[in-house]
Amino acid sequence: MTGAPPILPGATVGVLGSGQLGRMFAIAARQMGYRVHTFSPDSDTPTGQVADLEVEASYDDLDAVRNFARGVSVVTFEFENVPAATAAAAAECTAVRPNGSVLHITQHRLREKTFLSTHGFPVTPFRPIRSIADVRLAVEELGCPAVLKTASFGYDGKGQNTIQSLAEAEAVLKTAGSFERVYEKFVDFEREVSVVAARGIDGSFAHWGVIDNTHHNHILDLSISPADVAPEVEREAINITRGILETLQVIGVLCVEFFLTKSGTLLVNELAPRPHNSGHLTIDSHVTSQFEEQLRAICGLPLGSTEQLRPAAMANLLGDLWAGGEPNWAAACAIPEVRLHLYGKAEARAGRKMGHLTALAPTPTDAARIVRTARQSLVG
Numbered sequence: 001m002t003g004a005p006p007i008l009p010g011a012t013v014g015v016l017g018s019g020q021l022g023r024m025f026a027i028a029a030r031q032m033g034y035r036v037h038t039f040s041p042d043s044d045t046p047t048g049q050v051a052d053l054e055v056e057a058s059y060d061d062l063d064a065v066r067n068f069a070r071g072v073s074v075v076t077f078e079f080e081n082v083p084a085a086t087a088a089a090a091a092e093c094t095a096v097r098p099n100g101s102v103l104h105i106t107q108h109r110l111r112e113k114t115f116l117s118t119h120g121f122p123v124t125p126f127r128p129i130r131s132i133a134d135v136r137l138a139v140e141e142l143g144c145p146a147v148l149k150t151a152s153f154g155y156d157g158k159g160q161n162t163i164q165s166l167a168e169a170e171a172v173l174k175t176a177g178s179f180e181r182v183y184e185k186f187v188d189f190e191r192e193v194s195v196v197a198a199r200g201i202d203g204s205f206a207h208w209g210v211i212d213n214t215h216h217n218h219i220l221d222l223s224i225s226p227a228d229v230a231p232e233v234e235r236e237a238i239n240i241t242r243g244i245l246e247t248l249q250v251i252g253v254l255c256v257e258f259f260l261t262k263s264g265t266l267l268v269n270e271l272a273p274r275p276h277n278s279g280h281l282t283i284d285s286h287v288t289s290q291f292e293e294q295l296r297a298i299c300g301l302p303l304g305s306t307e308q309l310r311p312a313a314m315a316n317l318l319g320d321l322w323a324g325g326e327p328n329w330a331a332a333c334a335i336p337e338v339r340l341h342l343y344g345k346a347e348a349r350a351g352r353k354m355g356h357l358t359a360l361a362p363t364p365t366d367a368a369r370i371v372r373t374a375r376q377s378l379v380g
């Protein structure tokens with residue numbers, strides 16, 4: 001509980017990071033009458049295009065960070081690889097929500113997994129890897145197949161290798177450098193699901209239920225809400241999520257990504273201490289979106305209702321779709337149940353998240369079918 005008065009519309013909120021998550025946060029903030037400043041090393045960014053002020057400076061320029069923080073009532077982030085020192089410098093000058101320790105834990109896979117297992121949350125069996133000797137022991141103890149992941153700066157499958165033998169694991173360490181890594185048992189999961197949730201300053205909790213996620217090349221491809229899971233799996237996923245937000249004392253939004261095994265067990269794969277790609281559909285399908293909830297939480301306002309208005313599915317639009325020229329936007333817009341979101345990125349590179357489509361329908365299965373058809377129509 002904090003006695004700080006709420007930060008009300010008309011105030012300025014600051015975002016560290018300037019990608020699409022910051023953009024959708026800024027749109028929600030502007031809708032509620034707030035001003036938005038964004039800070040990142042880039043210019044003409046997805047967030048900067050819709051913000052009142054875009055500061056272009058390095059995260060290591062701590063004077064620039066302090067200056068930025070002095071100009072806003074609260075700082076949040078949309079990118080968890082902001083250095084801990086940056087969050088600390090901002091915290092000298094204004095409120096930072098969620099706090100820097102949430103960032104510190106979740107930006108490093110080993111710290112994150114150690115935090116989770118220490119507090120009794122279920123995780124994939126793992127071992128820390130700092131040397132060839134560690135990798136030999138990990139292969140002996142956990143066996144193969146496995147996934148070797150860099151401890152820092154990994155997302156969307158970056159810095160990951162699937163390992164079938166000790167020789168392969170040793171080769172990765174020799175050729176890709178001796179960074180700190182995590183050796184994780186390969187999970188032959190039935191599906192991947194996530195729970196996006198929010199925690200307010202007063203400890204209140206809200207969630208958008210269980211979302212079903214399909215990945216392609218380690219990048220999220222399709223999300224469906226609600227996920228078709230047994231009620232006890234849903235209860236368990238939400239309980240675990242609530243426990244994680246509570247233990248971390250999050251103020252803001254956090255997403256828990258899970259593997260659901262064939263025997264119905266949930267294992268936490270990863271945490272994201274911010275709105276998440278799988279929650280983008282909440283903009284169109286729920287009373288309050290994950291972005292508005294992030295704003296409400298960090299400003300100390302009551303959380304909004306997360307009631308679902310209609311089943312929904314979201315399909316990511318990656319840069320690959322531009323290979324044959326500009327996608328046919330009119331074709332997707334011709335499907336009445338579909339909404340188009342584009343992030344204002346000038347350069348369409350393969351694998352780059354450029355936008356997404358959301359379809360609303362009477363059932364989740366219908367929504368998934370419609371959103372797939374709509375995405376296909378962009379290049380058909």
Ligand code: AMP
Pocket residue numbers: 124147154155156157158184185186187188189192215218219257269270
């Ligand atoms: P991550 O960057 O950890 O979220 O991994 C990206 C994707 O790689 C996940 O969503 C899974 O599809 C796959 N993956 C990661 N770790 C494992 C694992 N231990 N077993 C099986 N698949 C995995």
